[in-house]
Amino acid sequence: MPRGLFITFEGLDGSGKTTQIKRLAEWLTKRGHLPVVTRQPGGTNTGDRIRALVLDSRSTGLAPMTEMALMFADRAQAISEVIQPALDAGKIVLCDRFTDSTEAYQGGGRQLGSQVVLDLHRLICGNLQPDLTLLLLPPLERNLARARSRNQRVAARTGCDEGRFEAEHDAFHHRVADKYKQIAAREPARVVLIEGDLTIEEVHERIAAAVSARLSRGGSGVPVPNAQSTP
């Protein structure tokens, strides 16, 4: 069976990825596709434990290489358990973050550089590449304020603290955003950059247009959406 379609979402914390993934999953479902939705870090039992370790503000003193190795350990498990089996079954996979996050956060933010991330990706992930990456970059200040207040709300409600990255200083997030822009410039055929102060609806429309174009190009195991589809 031909391979399915692998779509990843990228962006800074608070960029609205979660809302947009949900909207795209609904949009695809209306068109007769049943996407597999997953996230990194997390998405498997082992991955959820790695997620708890790596995102918790109490994980102090984690060396950048340790952080990167944990992200790749999580990813290797997700590919083996979730992503590759779904693609082999011809499904559409929507993944909240993938190796571009490691390149942006550890390569850019932590200043490990791109090369080590790309080399590890080739070794550990068998160089599995997304067919399409939707990169959301709303204005940085709006992003961070949203991400920080969301984490405080979640921590107050669940006692589960995932704020280690949001607690980083602004220069870190600027480096992450710059690295994301470099990736988009390097790989324009794969990465669709959606930036600026847009409404949820406007972002969704751009995502739907990009996915529609990718689906109608074919070349994967995913059937072309049927004609009676609704917006």
Ligand code: TYD
């Ligand atoms: P998550 O809650 O998924 O992000 P968001 O706030 O966008 O919903 O948190 C994941 C965090 O982990 C996020 O701050 C980015 C970071 N991260 C890395 O630093 N490297 C990686 O490879 C991945 C996948 C995530």
